[in-house]
Amino acid sequence: MVGIFDIYLWEGFWYIDAHLEGVMAVRSSFTALNNDIIVAASPKTGSTWVKALVASVMLRHDNDGGGGGGGGGDGEDEDADDPLRYNHPNDLVPSLELQVCNKKNANSDMPNTASNTTTRLFRTNIAYSQLPESIKSSGCKIVYVTRDPKDVFVSMWHFINTKRSSEKAPFPFDEAFESFCNGVSAFGPFHEHVLDYWNESLKSPQKVLFLKYEDLKRNPRGEVKKLASFLGRPLADDGEAKKIVRRCSIERLKNLEVNRDGVDPWSDFPKSSYFRLGIVGDWKNELSTEMKDKLDEITRVKLEGFGLSI
Numbered sequence: 001m002v003g004i005f006d007i008y009l010w011e012g013f014w015y016i017d018a019h020l021e022g023v024m025a026v027r028s029s030f031t032a033l034n035n036d037i038i039v040a041a042s043p044k045t046g047s048t049w050v051k052a053l054v055a056s057v058m059l060r061h062d063n064d065g066g067g068g069g070g071g072g073g074d075g076e077d078e079d080a081d082d083p084l085r086y087n088h089p090n091d092l093v094p095s096l097e098l099q100v101c102n103k104k105n106a107n108s109d110m111p112n113t114a115s116n117t118t119t120r121l122f123r124t125n126i127a128y129s130q131l132p133e134s135i136k137s138s139g140c141k142i143v144y145v146t147r148d149p150k151d152v153f154v155s156m157w158h159f160i161n162t163k164r165s166s167e168k169a170p171f172p173f174d175e176a177f178e179s180f181c182n183g184v185s186a187f188g189p190f191h192e193h194v195l196d197y198w199n200e201s202l203k204s205p206q207k208v209l210f211l212k213y214e215d216l217k218r219n220p221r222g223e224v225k226k227l228a229s230f231l232g233r234p235l236a237d238d239g240e241a242k243k244i245v246r247r248c249s250i251e252r253l254k255n256l257e258v259n260r261d262g263v264d265p266w267s268d269f270p271k272s273s274y275f276r277l278g279i280v281g282d283w284k285n286e287l288s289t290e291m292k293d294k295l296d297e298i299t300r301v302k303l304e305g306f307g308l309s310i
């Protein structure tokens, strides 16, 4: 956001310094495989939740006998095979731009970089049009999630302030809001990012699944069944959907030890900062009526004619 971070425009999308090199490297050096699954999103749209859901669906028979950080433990036996129990969702679904194609990561072990036969899980914030050709032309699948931009903005503002030391005042709210409305935010403009994936999901529904955070909140089991079918791993029954929804609930994840302490080494943000309120409509507590009207009007104008409401 202007005045908060230095931010650069590359082919129509904005990137902060820390991301730009990795984003360009994804385009020039990442080769997708047919079995890859990529969770894509604009920042703060609920992708941590979707990563947890995708990992739960895809790893549900694969971690017997040791994958996912070990089992056993006190009392929570029903979840002994749950990879989320010992792994932050970000660790199960590595970032293309922050990890996989980030030069600083050159010597470290890369989870999920495997052969043609294994499913690799990745995440990205890169707009569809800027993804490497191999992602577009291979059989890999993309799960995209978006959210009411008013809640996205509020979530983002809280998130960036978690890095601000307690002696300092928060980043100016009004300035950040204007910047977001002008499309100047990390991986933004937000609405163009959404439309990029929306249009692709209409053209290739078997390749891009377009999810909305609000639908996930309203009907989590139904959305998880849809997700699992899209990924080619349909759920056997409602009980399975119920279990995954429970395992991935924000109330559970934010209280797991693995998510309470420590810092995400790739983003440098506290692991806990990925789990805040997790509700629909927090914007009502933060935005003035004028701000709400302004952002709603931008959304209406930008999405008009595309058959999409968010």
Ligand code: PAP
Binding pocket: 041, 042, 043, 044, 045, 046, 047, 048, 049, 052, 151, 154, 155, 156, 158, 248, 249, 250, 251, 253, 274, 275, 276, 277, 278, 279, 282
């Ligand atoms: P990221 O871009 O930094 O990865 P992302 O996970 O996309 O963030 O979005 C974070 C939002 O998802 C937060 O919303 P809030 O600030 O309005 O609370 C976070 O709380 C919410 N979130 C994270 N995990 C879950 C979950 N399991 N269920 C529902 N919401 C969640």
